[in-house]
Amino acid sequence: xxxxxxxxxxxxxxxxxxxxxxxxxxxxxxxxxxxxxxxxxxxxxxxxxxxxxxxxxxxxxxxxxxxxxxxxxxxxxxxxxxxxxxxxxxxxxxxxxxxxxxxxxxxxxxx
Amino acid sequence: xxxxxxxxxxxxxxxxxxxxxxxxxxxxxxxxxxxxxxxxxxxxxxxxxxxxxxxxxxxxxxxxxxxxxxxxxxxxxxxxxxxxxxxxxxxxxxxxxxxxxxxxxxxxxxxx
Numbered sequence: 001x002x003x004x005x006x007x008x009x010x011x012x013x014x015x016x017x018x019x020x021x022x023x024x025x026x027x028x029x030x031x032x033x034x035x036x037x038x039x040x041x042x043x044x045x046x047x048x049x050x051x052x053x054x055x056x057x058x059x060x061x062x063x064x065x066x067x068x069x070x071x072x073x074x075x076x077x078x079x080x081x082x083x084x085x086x087x088x089x090x091x092x093x094x095x096x097x098x099x100x101x102x103x104x105x106x107x108x109x110x111x
Numbered sequence: 112x113x114x115x116x117x118x119x120x121x122x123x124x125x126x127x128x129x130x131x132x133x134x135x136x137x138x139x140x141x142x143x144x145x146x147x148x149x150x151x152x153x154x155x156x157x158x159x160x161x162x163x164x165x166x167x168x169x170x171x172x173x174x175x176x177x178x179x180x181x182x183x184x185x186x187x188x189x190x191x192x193x194x195x196x197x198x199x200x201x202x203x204x205x206x207x208x209x210x211x212x213x214x215x216x217x218x219x220x221x222x223x
Contacts, residue, residue, distance in 0.1 A: 008151070032209070032210050034210070034211070034212075043201055043214040043217050044154075044201075045214070046211055046212070049209065049210075049211060088154070090154075090212075092210045097142065097205055097207065097210030098144075098159060098169070099144075099156075099212055100156070101153045101154040102153055103153035104153055
């Protein structure tokens, strides 16, 4: 069974701090890695994806991938209360780009 | 913008009823997916389809079937609903090269 593991949280950070969200995966053949944000009662929306080892930055968000350690992370700089949500890590595995999701980490940013 | 539309946001059904969940996407995507989401379990793949009339089982297909007669439409069918199928159901379509999923708003099904 291919798995994606995330700490369920909640991860509580003060406004303006860096939030660090982590994810590990079991399938070494995984090629693509995604971070989705899901507000309560809403459907997931894509924040960013990463394919290559290293860092990828998009505004306040940085995704980090280490394939050797089977580890992907998301950093959120200057965290805002509006960032409070559940963050889902997803890994593309097998054919047809099926995504396997972690259970999500709940982030709470307090003023 | 990609739009994935699910026909019903909230449904309440009785045990044993047949349930249809409809999903339509407007971006000509080949791949379409049905997930269910439960607290603490995340999103689990039920079925997916990579072309008209083609379907593949996901991780939890038991108790479900699907239909894809047209490229833009992917239906999830519960032949005989049971209480353990009470859940949030999410339809998605994807770009075949990137794998990025675009989700519908979800259908919250309660089976009594």
